[in-house]
Amino acid sequence: MDNRPIGVFDSGIGGLTVLKEIMEQLPGEDIVYFGDTARIPYGSRSKETVIKYVIESFDFLMTKDIKAIVIACNTASALAMEEAQAKFSVPIIGVVEPGAKAAAGCSKNNTIGIIGTEGTINSGAYQKKIRKILPTAEIIGVSCPLFVPIVEEGWENSDVAELAARKYLLDLKEHNIDTLVLGCTHYPTLRYTIGKILGEKVTLVNPAYETAKLTKNILKEEGLLNEKIDGGTYRYYVSDAPSKFQRIGGNIIRREIDVVEKVVLGN
Amino acid sequence: MDNRPIGVFDSGIGGLTVLKEIMEQLPGEDIVYFGDTARIPYGSRSKETVIKYVIESFDFLMTKDIKAIVIACNTASALAMEEAQAKFSVPIIGVVEPGAKAAAGCSKNNTIGIIGTEGTINSGAYQKKIRKILPTAEIIGVSCPLFVPIVEEGWENSDVAELAARKYLLDLKEHNIDTLVLGCTHYPTLRYTIGKILGEKVTLVNPAYETAKLTKNILKEEGLLNEKIDGGTYRYYVSDAPSKFQRIGGNIIRREIDVVEKVVLGN
CATH class of the missing domain: 3.40.50.1860 (Rossmann fold)
Structure with a gap:
């Protein structure tokens, strides 16, 4: 058992579709979500730039004492998975x-x-x-x-x-x-x-659905599941425009987002 | 007369439509173009973030010994014009x-x-x-x-x-x-x-057309026009994906872009 939160990372708001699946399949887990909204969209950027952004974002998530990271962003999973796994010691699960x-x-x-x-x-x-x-x-x-x-x-x-x-x-x-x-x-x-x-x-x-399923399996295998089976808590951080995130994000996860904190990364 | 180049700034590639007008109306001027392609699009970002990006971009342009800056980006002109004018001593012309x-x-x-x-x-x-x-x-x-x-x-x-x-x-x-x-x-x-x-x-x-016209008038008024009446040179810098800029950009200005250099700003 491990009651530390899971980090969920996305380039912006889209990753909330993955968070929603995790909420449903792992309702006891606490989550720290980070959306790098100051630097969206990742989809048209070069590989080296995406790797740089992902590593800076993970450095931030690691300060929140997380036990695993889910990369909800397809582009980041496609371009930066290996580099992230090499640099960080927690399990990293991508969507690809x-x-x-x-x-x-x-x-x-x-x-x-x-x-x-x-x-x-x-x-x-x-x-x-x-x-x-x-x-x-x-x-x-x-x-x-x-x-x-x-x-x-x-x-x-x-x-x-x-x-x-x-x-x-x-x-x-x-x-x-x-x-x-x-x-x-x-x-x-x-x-x-x-x-x-x-x-x-x-x-x-x-x-998104498959990723939540895999996350559950990996946490189980590694003995990292939360003791709680329900009542997970959710914290949200973005690198720009928190109020926009709050407004649109609530529609995606179908529950209110109370607080979104803005953090400034290396940008 | 002032033979230093004009800086043209945009969040990405779209500003080449303004550059094209400047090429036509001021064919003797040398230009340094900077496109902040690592951080496009500016259009959905907060005002404070846009101001930060604009100032970092101008700090870079100033290292190229420019005599004036044209902000080709509408969003940057709309959000960061006053701050930029307060911080830099060269004439700054926006599109708005x-x-x-x-x-x-x-x-x-x-x-x-x-x-x-x-x-x-x-x-x-x-x-x-x-x-x-x-x-x-x-x-x-x-x-x-x-x-x-x-x-x-x-x-x-x-x-x-x-x-x-x-x-x-x-x-x-x-x-x-x-x-x-x-x-x-x-x-x-x-x-x-x-x-x-x-x-x-x-x-x-x-x-874009109106901005090139205003630029010409301001350079004339301030005694900053280039001695050459033709044969301006063009240098291009971007913060990400130079080859994509080169490929698409050539179509916009209807002439080949030979070299695009990548520069890393504060991001």
Whole structure:
């Protein structure tokens, strides 16, 4: 048993979708969430910059005496996982590995799509992890830069969302994928629109759900679960615009966010 | 006469639309361009963060022995102009003032629209400058977060662009504006789509053009023009992803960008 909190890290607010899954699957755990809102979006930045930001963010989380870190951000998981694991001694769980495993387990025709930011797709991280399990898989990655602002506008079920999704998903449809990884924390919000375009035969994999499941397993294996089985507490830190985080974030986790503290990192 | 270069600052690549106008109107001037690409977008950040970024960027530009600074970024002009002018001794020219002046000069029915980022619109900077000239003007500001990613996708003339523009511009159309300020460096690229929706009777004001004109006047007044009347040289610095800047930037200024150097600021 270990009653220290879990650190959950994201480049901004999207990681709250992962936090929400952790709240549901591990209701006794205390959480310290850090969103690096001063430096979003990570999705279009270079690998070395993302690594620098992740390490600075983890240095901050470590000051909160955490027992493990969940990287809720797909881009950070794709680009900085190895460097973070090498530098910090606590277990670090990213969204890419559990998302990739679930996709490989779902696919029947060995044809899998991945959608995410430019950084996530170009890193090839999901592709590599899936190929480890399914070496002959055909994998098609598509970056969808409009999806995050569409979700942040609240336009996820609009005609704009549908037209943009049709453009982005055309290639995946033609390749006849049977599984699609929603490889960015914001994308599950577009699930309905994406499902409408791809049809029922395509399984949509939500790495947030898989990540919470893996986190639970790892904590159990390492003897790090909290004694409490319910009543976890949540603290929120961001590097910019706490009131915006508070306002939008409450909608994502479906409960009120009382306090958000601003911390200044190396930026 | 003063043969030192002009510094042109933007949060990223969009400021090249302003640089292009300066190249055309001041072809003898040498330019040092700095794009703070590691910290884009400024549009959704808090005022204090934008001021910090602008001052760090100007500290860098000052090391290049510049004689004046043009802030090509609307958000930075709207949020950090006064602080920058107080801290640096060279003339500083922003895009907001010339854009606002042109709009006030154009409008016949005293009803003016402004589109820009959240930061620019919420700052009220354009609104205040226009009201100084036209105290009774009705001014409607609308932030359009999807426009930047649409332009960066190259979708400016697509059905997605048209639908998004219809949503954003609806309120402006109903208010019967006769003048619209394109208050973000990326937006002039959407000029055709916006014009199609608002119709010919609405004048679109491009602050980039007005800013280059003002820069020329200020340099002339202050005796700071370059001796050369042609053959200006251009140096480019960014804080992240120089190769991406080089690739996309060349299209904007319609000439090749040979070298882009990366500099690390306080981030």
